[in-house]
Amino acid sequence: MRNNSVIGWLLAAPLSLVLLVFLVAPVAMIVVVSFWGATEWSIYPAFQFDNYEFLLTSNVTFRVFFNTLKYAAITWVFTLLIGVTVAYYLAFHIRSQTWQVALFLLCTIPFLTSNIIRMISWIPFLGRNGIANSTLISMGVIDEPLEWLLFSDFSVILAFVHLYTLFMIVPIFNTMMRIDKSLMEAAADAGATGWQTLWHVVIPLSKPGIMIGTIFVVALVMGDFITVRFMSGSQSANVGRMIQNDIALLQYPSASATAVILLVTVLLMIGTLLRFVDIRKEL
Amino acid sequence: MTTISKVRYSRRSLLKTGGAAVAAAALPAPMVWGQETKNITLRQFGTGVSNLNEVAEKVKEDLGFTLEMTALDSDSVTQRAATQPDSFDIADIEYWICKKVWPTGNLQAMDTSKIANYDKIVGTFRSGKLTPDSVIAQGTAPHTVGFTTGVDGTEFVQEESGWMTLIPTIYNADTLGIRPDLIGRPIDNWSELLNPEFKGKASILDISSIGIMDMAMVVESMGEYTYPDKGNMTREEIDMTLGIFTEAKKNGQFRAFWKSFDESVNLMASGEVVIQSMWSPAITAVRSQGIPCVYQPLEEGYRSWGGGLGLSASLSGMELEAAYEYINWYLSGWVGGFLMRQGYYSAVPETSKNFMSEDEWGFWFEGKPAQGDITNPFGQVMEKAGAVRDGGSFYDRMGAVACWNAVMDENQYMVRKWNEFIAA
Numbered sequence: 001m002r003n004n005s006v007i008g009w010l011l012a013a014p015l016s017l018v019l020l021v022f023l024v025a026p027v028a029m030i031v032v033v034s035f036w037g038a039t040e041w042s043i044y045p046a047f048q049f050d051n052y053e054f055l056l057t058s059n060v061t062f063r064v065f066f067n068t069l070k071y072a073a074i075t076w077v078f079t080l081l082i083g084v085t086v087a088y089y090l091a092f093h094i095r096s097q098t099w100q101v102a103l104f105l106l107c108t109i110p111f112l113t114s115n116i117i118r119m120i121s122w123i124p125f126l127g128r129n130g131i132a133n134s135t136l137i138s139m140g141v142i143d144e145p146l147e148w149l150l151f152s153d154f155s156v157i158l159a160f161v162h163l164y165t166l167f168m169i170v171p172i173f174n175t176m177m178r179i180d181k182s183l184m185e186a187a188a189d190a191g192a193t194g195w196q197t198l199w200h201v202v203i204p205l206s207k208p209g210i211m212i213g214t215i216f217v218v219a220l221v222m223g224d225f226i227t228v229r230f231m232s233g234s235q236s237a238n239v240g241r242m243i244q245n246d247i248a249l250l251q252y253p254s255a256s257a258t259a260v261i262l263l264v265t266v267l268l269m270i271g272t273l274l275r276f277v278d279i280r281k282e283l
Numbered sequence: 284m285t286t287i288s289k290v291r292y293s294r295r296s297l298l299k300t301g302g303a304a305v306a307a308a309a310l311p312a313p314m315v316w317g318q319e320t321k322n323i324t325l326r327q328f329g330t331g332v333s334n335l336n337e338v339a340e341k342v343k344e345d346l347g348f349t350l351e352m353t354a355l356d357s358d359s360v361t362q363r364a365a366t367q368p369d370s371f372d373i374a375d376i377e378y379w380i381c382k383k384v385w386p387t388g389n390l391q392a393m394d395t396s397k398i399a400n401y402d403k404i405v406g407t408f409r410s411g412k413l414t415p416d417s418v419i420a421q422g423t424a425p426h427t428v429g430f431t432t433g434v435d436g437t438e439f440v441q442e443e444s445g446w447m448t449l450i451p452t453i454y455n456a457d458t459l460g461i462r463p464d465l466i467g468r469p470i471d472n473w474s475e476l477l478n479p480e481f482k483g484k485a486s487i488l489d490i491s492s493i494g495i496m497d498m499a500m501v502v503e504s505m506g507e508y509t510y511p512d513k514g515n516m517t518r519e520e521i522d523m524t525l526g527i528f529t530e531a532k533k534n535g536q537f538r539a540f541w542k543s544f545d546e547s548v549n550l551m552a553s554g555e556v557v558i559q560s561m562w563s564p565a566i567t568a569v570r571s572q573g574i575p576c577v578y579q580p581l582e583e584g585y586r587s588w589g590g591g592l593g594l595s596a597s598l599s600g601m602e603l604e605a606a607y608e609y610i611n612w613y614l615s616g617w618v619g620g621f622l623m624r625q626g627y628y629s630a631v632p633e634t635s636k637n638f639m640s641e642d643e644w645g646f647w648f649e650g651k652p653a654q655g656d657i658t659n660p661f662g663q664v665m666e667k668a669g670a671v672r673d674g675g676s677f678y679d680r681m682g683a684v685a686c687w688n689a690v691m692d693e694n695q696y697m698v699r700k701w702n703e704f705i706a707a
Contacts, residue, residue, distance in 0.1 A: 042365070042387070060703045067706075127553050147483055150555070151539045233539020233550075234489045235532070237706035245705075248358035249491075249698050250365065 027263070034256035043252050051257035061242075061258075065265070068238040071153075071228070072221040075160040079217050080210065082161070083168025087209075088202065091176035092184070104173065111166050119159045119227055126150040126158075151233030159231045164220055168213035175209030176202065211277045215270055222266050323605045328353035329375025330360055332564075332627070333453055333590060337660065338618055346612055348605050356543065357490060364389060364593075373606060374593040378425040379492060379688045381449050381593065385428065385437070390593040392431045392446035397607050400614040403631045405681075408451040408589065409443050413681055422496065422514030422687035425451060425589045435596070449591025450610050451630035453622050456585035456680045460551060460561030464575045473497075473504035473583050476558055477531050486550055486559035487528075489540035491701035493688055496586050497560045498524050500685065504583050514689030521697050529707045540705070551576055563626040566673075567665055578673040584685030585674075591630075623647050624660045628677060650676030 037046045055061045086107065094100045110118060125131050126149040133145040148154055179202065187197040203210075225240030239262045246255035327334065327350055334354040342350045353371075355363065361383055364374045368389035376384065384390065395401045406412050411419045411426035419426075429451075430444045431437070439448070461470050466481075476485055476497075488494050499513040502524050510520060531537070538556050541547045548568045550556040561578070569576040592613065594606050612618075619629025620638030624647065629635040636644050645651035650672050657666040674680045691697055 054699075058703075060706050064706050123549070124553070127555055129554050229542075233486075233537075234542060234705065235537065235539060237702070242702065242706070245698075245702050248362070250362055251695075251698075 030256045030259055030263075033253055034260050036253040036256075038251050038253045043250075051254045052261075054254070055257055055261065064237050064239055064242055065261075067236060068222055068240075071156060071160060071238060072218050074157050075164065075221050076214060076217055078157070078161045079165045079168040080214070082165050083172050083213055084203075084206070084210070086165075086169050087173040087176050087206075088198070090173055091179075092202075100177075107166060107169055115163050116226065118163060119230055122155065122159055122162070122231065123150065126155055151231070151235060153232070153236065156228055156231040156236065159227050160221055160224070163227065164217050167216035167220065168210075171212040171216075172206055172209040175206045179205045207277045208279050211273055211279055214273060218269060219266060222262065323348040323602060324351055325349070325372045325602065325606060325609060326351045326353070326370070327373040327375055327592075328355060328360065328363060328371050329590070330354065330357055330377070333375055333618075333622065335621075337621065341617060342609060342612070345617075346605075346608060348609075350609070357492075368595055369597055372595050372598050372602060373609070374595065375452065375590060376449065376593060377588055377590045377688060378428055378449065379423040379588075379690045381591070382423050382428045382439075382690050383694075384593075385431070385439070385448055388435070388437060389596055390448065391596045391598065392434050392436055392448055393450060393594060393607070393610070394434070395443075395445050395447050397611075398447070398450065398614070399611050400631045400634060403633055404451060404614070405628075405630055405632065407454075407681065408591075408630060413678070417682065420584075420587065420684040420686050421510070421512050422586075422689035424687050425449075425454070425591075429591075449593045450614070451589055451591045452613060452618070453627040453629060454587065454589030454681075455563050455627050456587045456674070456684055457560070457562060458581055458585050458674070459558055459579050460547075460566050460569075461577050461579050462551060462554065462557040462575065463577050465554060465557045470558065470579050471582050473500040473581050474506075476501050476560075477505065477527075477536060479534075479536070481536070481558050483535050483538055484555070484557045485536050486539055486541055486547070486556040487537065488547070488560045489542045489705060491698050492690055492694070493586075493588075494560070495521070495524065495691075495697060495701065496686055496688060498528055500581075500583055500586060502527055504581075513686045515691050516693065516697070518693055518696055521693060521700055525700050525704045529704050532704070532707060567626060567659065571659075571663055571665060580674040580680075580683070584683040585680065586686055586688065587681070587684040588688040621660050624658075626672075628681065632677065646670070646672060648677050650674075650679060 033043070034051055035047050035049070036043050037048060037050065038044070090100055090103055094103060123130075127133070128145045128147065128150070130150070132149055133142075136142045137145065183201055183205075184197060187201050192200065223240055225238065225244045228236055228238045228241055229244075239258060243255045243258050243262075246252070246258065325348065329352075334352040336352065339350040339352050342348065357377065357380065360374075360376055361380045363370060364376055364380065364384040365387050368387075374384075374390060381390075406414070406417075408425045408429055411417075411424050427441065428439050429448055430440050430442065431446050431448055432440055432444060433446055436446060459470070459473065459476060465484075475481070476487070487497055495516075496513060499510055499516070502508055503510065503513070505527075507527060508520070508523060510516065516524065539546075539550060541550060541559070544562060544565055547559065547561055547565045550559065551561065551565070552569045552572055552574050563578060566576050566578045592610055594603070598606055614629075614631045614634065616629075616631070616634035616636075616638045619631060619635030620643075623629055623632075623635050623639060624643060626647065628648075632648060636648075639647070642654045643657065646653045646657050646666065653666050653668050653670045655668050656664045657670065659665050674683075
């Protein structure tokens with residue numbers, strides 16, 4: 001009995017240590033520093049609520065958090081729609097496994113390039129004199145170049161969707177592949193239409209994949225700063241940019257405080273999501 | 284130590300005769316020194332402006348030691364100078380950064396008696412006056428943070444004390460860049476940046492300490508307000524300035540903000556923007572793509588900046604001697620000529636003259652029409668015969684400086700307000 005518990009502890013030790021050193025300690029450090037004070041070029045240990053007070057009383061913070069959530073929500077809707085469609089097509093319409101694997105790999109090819117490159121390539125495409133505008137003008141659809149194509153919320157979300165859809169496709173495809181095909185047949189035998197099968201059989205069984213994809217996309221969008229900076233032409237802000245600005249100006253405590261609030265927000269969101277689906281059970 | 288400095292002296296004088304290598308082989312002592320310097324590595328970091336590999340290569344060739352360059356943006360430069368004093372030997376920073384970083388004690392002052400060309404350094408960096416009757420511009424004028432009390436002095440002094448914080452290297456006068464082909468009429472004032480005519484086609488840089496100065500130039504030019512000191516605004520002045528720009532932003536005046544040099548080039552070259560704050564080499568980069576772009580001189584004058592080399596406080600012994608040697612070499616003309624051919628100015632223009640052709644000197648420094656093709660240091664043709672530099676001669680341009688890049692007493696407040704402006 002005693003021996004067993006020692007072995008148990010030993011087996012758990014490596015992972016616990018790794019988590020302690022690389023996860024718990026850094027987060028604890030950020031929380032501690034978030035109460036420190038800063039001058040223009042240095043930070044000093046203290047226990048004060050100035051950083052939080054400034055953050056929580058500034059309406060800029062709320063606007064920026066709202067903006068961040070807005071990006072996350074819209075991006076989520078689009079990546080989910082595209083992700084489910086693509087995964088469904090791959091899992092149920094492509095019959096041969098070879099083709100499934102081949103097409104799935106095809107989806108990942110763009111992701112072999114740097115995501116900065118993928119993002120920046122949109123800029124000349126969407127620009128005032130870019131390919132999109134000049135094509136539309138030559139087709140006679142518009143007379144004046146569309147200004148909102150670039151350096152707008154549209155371009156930010158477009159880039160997000162482009163960058164992160166794969167994170168939705170992979171887990172959904174994975175769960176859909178595990179669905180027993182006989183369930184689909186049973187649904188058809190019971191007289192369900194294609195939509196009814198999709199809604200009552202496929203989607204509920206794909207929930208764990210959808211949840212995992214959601215967590216990926218939400219966490220990535222909430223933590224991003226570079227996409228928003230480039231695609232909005234620095235004209236919009238999200239929480240990541242706020243943190244980046246603080247760090248650039250040596251305001252580490254204020255950056256830490258923002259990071260803590262962001263962390264809490266994201267954890268709350270993921271906690272709520274996990275209440276809907278017990279991922280561990282479903283996997 | 285003493286032997287080394289003696290040897291160093293002999294090598295220095297030999298270098299002047301140009302026979303260092305021969306002599307080093309003939310005399311045992313300098314050979315030791317030569318061997319030692321070869322092993323010296325000086326780590327320099329700074330903004331991309333002057334951190335050029337060509338300089339490092341030339342240092343290796345002329346002085347024998349290795350110069351490692353790291354290029355960063357100005358925020359990161361400040362951060363590194365302030366927080367990681369042991370990560371560099373030489374800091375290539377701007378004067379306003381110096382004002383922020385000097386009090387940390389991470390840099391040591393330089394003894395001007397060891398700087399051979401000290402007396403030839405342009406007046407702007409010594410007395411503050413370019414010519415005896417110049418008016419000193421607002422903001423962090425270089426001479427106000429250029430001197431300190433002693434090698435580890437932490438206070439700035441206003442007279443030439445013999446201890447310099449930074450040895451000035453390059454500087455320039457900045458203004459707005461425009462696309463004359465897309466604007467089609469003369470632009471003479473800073474206020475044009477907010478002219479509704481350019482709605483959705485204007486840009487300003489998203490570096491708070493510089494952007495706020497450009498904004499102040501615009502606000503003054505619009506006749507909204509005259510600042511007692513643009514370089515040191517009160518909270519009310521900051522609110523008012525950013526208020527005007529926030530309103531313009533909400534009205535869609537700006538296409539984008541830029542933070543790095545290449546972004547400003549792309550915005551201008553692609554025609555997304557027709558008027559914006561810009562830096563001189565960005566103008567040349569646009570022009571070298573065959574796209575017309577003018578560094579427009581404006582009635583209200585220029586916003587100027589200057590950079591210099593500072594020595595890490597931890598430099599000592601042979602490395603310190605090598606650093607002095609490097610700085611003396613820097614001011615001796617080759618680098619100056621190299622940088623002036625990119626449109627900057629050298630702190631000691633007269634030594635740079637020896638490294639430029641008469642036509643180059645006439646074009647870049649004297650504002651004369653080019654006689655033949657003007658090429659940049661990399662051999663690319665920048666201007667054809669007959670072209671005249673935007674803004675004219677050195678004295679026309681540097682004599683019309685209205686303010687220097689600055690760091691304000693209310694800097695932290697300004698930065699917070701700036702973030703609100705970006706988020707607005």
